[in-house]
Amino acid sequence: MLTKLIPSKVTAFAFIGALLSFSSTSVLAQTVYTDANGYTLTSPAGQDAVLTQFNTLVVQNGRVLAMGGHELADKYPDFEQVDLNGKTVLPGLTDAHGHVLGLGMSLLQVDLRDADSVNDAVGLVGDYAKQQPNLSWITGRGWNQEQWPSREFPNASQLDEVVNDRPVYLTRVDGHAGWANQKALQMAGIDAGTVAPDGGEIVKDAQGNPTGILIDNAMGLVENIIPEPSAEDKRQAFKLAFDHLLALGITSVHDAGVPATDLSIYKGLQHQGQLPLRIYAMIAATEPQLPQLLAEGPFTTNDDKLTIRSVKIYADGALGSRGAALIEPYSDDHDNHGLLVTSPENIDALYELIIPHGFQINTHAIGDRANRIALDAFEDKFASIGGRNLRNRIEHSQVVHPDDLKRFKELNIIASMQPTHATSDKNMAEDRLGKDRMQGAYAWQTLLDQGTMIAAGSDFPVELANPFYGLHAAVTRQDRQNQPQGGWYSEEAMSTEQALRAFTIDAAYAAWQEQDLGSLEPGKWADFIIVDRDPFAIDSSDLWKIEVEQTYIGGNNVYTK
Known part of the structure; x- marks a missing residue:
């Protein structure tokens, strides 16, 4: 349903110099934006949200004072007036599942996302190593063997051809497998006799020797000996990530799995006025200080830039590396059910610990077994100690047994999902699962039809952070080459309105923030973006092409193209 507060047609003019010239770091405390082609969902979140068009946006002291038609401008003659000349305005977009430090660090490493073969990936690593002769470790991210002709895992000897005097460690695109050269394996003490830790796998060849591929909990054998970045290194990585996200129109991120050291960095950045966007931090369940952090209670700053009131738990691995925990074996690996990164007993104990403190539980579950374990644990704890109304979430909710889908609604669980995962996984998901499990x-x-709330994100840097790639994938179920024709299992596609809702007001709801964020309604923070085309007026195949021209948070301009 679309409610229009402006005439049905708004002529879209090109940006003129006057608009671009007002892109200072902050705007006047009282500003009226006129002639906007604006869209926002209005409260409440969920199925009853109403898509509303507006022409005028009034901002005072960082918050929306009013939103409506042309007549509003005349009511505020003393406010600064900015003519948007028909440009499209949207609420700032929320990524409900990303990894901010991981994104920043990935911008400092060799990027293998576009490697189209193992030789291409090895060549990129070799080039990077030559450009960085002083680095003690060569690290990188983004390889995906499913995008290569062989579709087979790479091995250490291939890396040794280009770098054998320094350790090399490269994380798979989903973050659930690592590729090491022989030097890194030796430094970690990994050989034919090494036993993988619970929840992990050391891939070995026919002779029993490690190939260089480590899956899930086995990754720590190498990762634990890589020198930790300093606090200053992390601050620089955070700032790189912030700039990257703001340029994409992302004004709020739910940071999935943050250790105590990084929470302290976030607090320091916010205190110093160096946190330009909003962070909803999920404490990592593996954090040794978790009981203490829970005892301190939820944390929110007055400017709503930093909120800490949830915990991220890993139940299983990822589908691409066959680490997602499945009820039945993998269709393309009949002896493999995947991996449980956290045992059902430990998941149960974590729920028991977290719920009494009033923190939201956000459980990573990709396979149908992991989703069932998470749902069972929620059902059990709701009956014994409560917590049903904590807006608990399952992160990814990717492969769910058909019998369990209805339990999301019954148990009041939010599905935190990443639309681009579907278009990235379409080449291998049916191989892994078989046709029947795709249901x-x-x-x-x-999930939407039954009234389950979906909070949308990207899982960056697993996927690219651009939220318009996510909107496009959600609506078309196609990649950016318009494949497959008609969309991949297109019956599960969202409408443009549903997709925008999942990236705005419903994502805010999933962080307990819908009273202050997620829409451009009076009283909420004036977080908005100006984009170069109207998502409701263009062909859905072009949604990914939308570019952000300006980003505002709390009425302040924080990015101009």
Whole structure:
């Protein structure tokens, strides 16, 4: 449903110099934006949200004072007036599941996302190593063997051809597998006799020797000996990530799995006025200080830049590396059920610890077994100690047994899902699962139809952070080459309105923030973006092409193209 507060047609003019010239770091405390082609969902969140068009936006002291038609401008003659000349305005977008430090660090490493073969990836590593002769470790991220002709895992000897005097460690695109050269394996003490830790796998060849591929909990064998970045290194990485996200129109991020050291960095940045966007931090369940952090209670700053009131738990691995925990074996690996990164007993104990403190639980579950374990644990704890109304979430909710889909609604669980995962996984998901299990996979519309809230994100740097790639994937179920024709399991596609809702007001709801964020309604923070085209007026195949021209948080300009 679309409510219009402006005439049905707004002529879109080109930006003129006057608009671009007012892109200072902050705007006047009282500003009226006129002639906007504005869209926002209005409260409440969920199915009852109403898509509303507006022409005029009034901002005072960082918050929306009023939103409506042309007549509003005349009511505020003393306010600064800015003519947007028909440009499209949207609420600032929320990424409900990303890894901010991981994004920043990835911008400082070799990027293998576009490697189209193992030789291409090895060549990129070799080039990077030559450019960085002083680095003691060569690290990188983004390889994906499913995008290569062989579709086979790479091995250490391939890396040794280009770098054998320094350790090399490269994280798979999903973050659930690592590729090491022989030097890194030796430094970690990994050989034929090494036993993988619970929840992990050391891939070995026919002779029993490690190939260089480590999956899930086995990754720590190498990762634990890589020198930790300093606090200053992390601050620089955070700032790189912030700039990257603001340029994409992302004004709020739910940071999935943050250790105590990084929470302290966030607090320091916010205190110093160096946190330009909003962070909803999920404490990592593996954090040794978790009981103490829970005892301190939820944390929110007065400017709503930093909120800490949730915990991220890993139940299983990822589908691409066959680490997602499945009820039945993998269709393309009949002896493999995937991996539980956290045992059901430990998940149960964590729920028991977290719920009494009033913190939201956000459980990573990709496979149908992991989703069932998470749902069972929620059901059990709700019956014994409560917590049903904590807006608990399952992160990814990717492959769910059809019998369990309805339990999301019954147990009041939010599905935190990443639309680009479907278009990235479409080449291998059916191989992994078989046709029958696809009924409960990437089931966005099924969940929406039953009234389950979906909070949308990207899982960056696993996927690219651009939220318009996510909007496009959600609506078309196609990649950016318009494949497959008609969309991949297109019956589960979202409408443009549903997708925008999932990236705005519903994502805010999933962080307990819908009273202050997620829409451009009076009283909420004036977080908005100006984009170069109207998502409701263009062909859905072009949604990914939308570019951000300006980003505002709390009425302040924080990015101009």
